[in-house]
Amino acid sequence: MATVFPEVVVDTPERRSAVTLQDVAIEAGVHPSTVSRALDPANSGRVREATRVRIMEVANRLGYRPHMVARGLQSGRTATVAFVAADLGNTFVTPIIHGLTGAIEGGGMMPIIAETEDDHNRLTWILDHMLSRRVDAIVVAAARDGDREILEASARIVPMVIAARPLEGSALPHVIQDDHDGGRIVAEHLASRGHRRVVQLKGPSDVANFPRRSAGFSEAAGLAGLTEVSLDAEADHPIVSEGQRLMRRLIESADPLPTAIFAHNDLIALGALSVIRERGISVPDDVSLVGYNDLPMVGHLSPALTTVRYRSRDVGEAAGEMIVSLLRGESPESVCLPAELIERASVASSESE
Amino acid sequence: MATVFPEVVVDTPERRSAVTLQDVAIEAGVHPSTVSRALDPANSGRVREATRVRIMEVANRLGYRPHMVARGLQSGRTATVAFVAADLGNTFVTPIIHGLTGAIEGGGMMPIIAETEDDHNRLTWILDHMLSRRVDAIVVAAARDGDREILEASARIVPMVIAARPLEGSALPHVIQDDHDGGRIVAEHLASRGHRRVVQLKGPSDVANFPRRSAGFSEAAGLAGLTEVSLDAEADHPIVSEGQRLMRRLIESADPLPTAIFAHNDLIALGALSVIRERGISVPDDVSLVGYNDLPMVGHLSPALTTVRYRSRDVGEAAGEMIVSLLRGESPESVCLPAELIERASVASSESE
């Protein structure tokens, strides 16, 4: 049985602009290497002005476009930065990508994205893949405790910056926010509003941000004489449903409820809030609530959520600048951005004394 | 003046795993081409089983990692998909990237990201750059009216999918949502709740979603006998501050206010809401408000925002699947996802009659 149209492949007439450096060279009557130099601002000094102009004219006329893959093979640089996130579904990461993109695009670099889903094996696979792609650098915003070795191994091959999530016990360059201090200012804020019994809804302890927030909070709480109700559970992931789970557990186990709750991030706070509401409890009249991250829009919640601002765009931008610096052969300082409390309506004064 | 340490460059001992196909070949005592075939599942049939096993053992022992840049140069494929967004600051895009990544990573493909900032010249530059990088396909979620020609020109060179924002008058494969119908269901909902005088807070008309929403709304409003208060302005960009501007203008120009407002997206709705509040007007008691997109968290606003759900994750995923299909040489059907109204608390019944 014969195929109807065996050679129907002649479907794409001029697919892939085939014009190459070679073509330009021939048309301009020079050698390819001369074209290469003429087109590279850094080397165009090695070419006579008249020749350069002629070459550029030809290049434009022919619609020449550099072949970055070929260039990458020869030069070893791909103008590509890997960005590894934990969860691309989290609105927290867009601003990081935004900042990163802005910081690196000046050099013609662009980010290439992957997502670990907080799975160590996936992280390993992704790093391997990124190394195969010969990215110029890697930004990891998905570090967890068990990931240190694999990350440091990769960092020995290609420049790496740890962002957003600290990597405990590692000397890799990083740009993070001061979570310990973030925890502290929350505790002090609650104390200053007269709260005495407080509780934390903790994020997963293998993501270093959360133990740090926890420690900062507990230390300051102790100093301020607060009593901290302990909950024998932490969130498996920093997401809404886990916030709901923790909040239910708290309601079952603590009677009376503490007067203030510190949720380790806004999503957990949101989950807690929904459970609180469905039980007919009022925020902030019956219980105060503090989140973390200041996600877009939590200022418009009812009540507007008091939270710690996390400047994720700045984190992405700083990470990008650090990459650029690293690539220049410099040794940039790690960055630790300050935490900042955003006071809104979800914390009330406690009349408990 | 002599440089202190001229040859301090010996700083990176084993930077870049230098082990190449060549190395594996020598160690295994075969020709590089044999290694290449042995490692490629599609061609490993051309290699004796025993040889294949030996080669793989050597490759593992040496820690061989394929050099995707070299492969890309030879094969013409880079396993890379360009994703072009308008504004990476918008939480709307993360889910799109999420869906896209999930759909293409099966084939080892990864997205490379850029942002137009709704600037035609930037779009042009980005497309050029992506073509230089020899991406295998491009997903554009940033189309505006004036972009049609440049997009179609690029689409002649590399497979392209238009996502999220329709491109009026173009036959390029696309995956969008039915904005016209979205506008319709909003109007019908308002009518069914007894509203008679309504108004639109329009998004920029060069982004095709908005005229479509507008048309769908107006047609259905006409059919339902609603009178539409017209506002002689539209948002320059679909962002909060523009929503505020439009709302102020509406308050100045319309007396009395219509009983219901259709904001063309949630951000505009949010801006409107903040102005409404600062004037002491109540939503939904004095005026009802509908948004569009169902951004994460608008369900937790006060009042919870009635809005049209935009399944941006699904859009990203469908776009990714379409890319995969296109790359297989197929001709996938364009996708138009249905709009769905999410009724919440920001729309009340009107007792206006």
Added chain:
DNA sequence: CACGGCTCAGCAAACGTTTGTCATGCGACC
């Protein structure tokens, strides 16, 4: 007038793969 140095451009060797073609050796079939 010769020679040193500078400017300009060509030559060719990489960079690490993939892939079409060719060579060898073997068993099988007629």
Added chain:
DNA sequence: GGTCGCATGACAAACGTTTGCTGAGCCGTG
């Protein structure tokens, strides 16, 4: 027993750049 075909693997030519080296002219200087 000769030829055919198949399995296996080597060879070499790409893919489109960049870059160190070489060399031809030219100018100025001694």
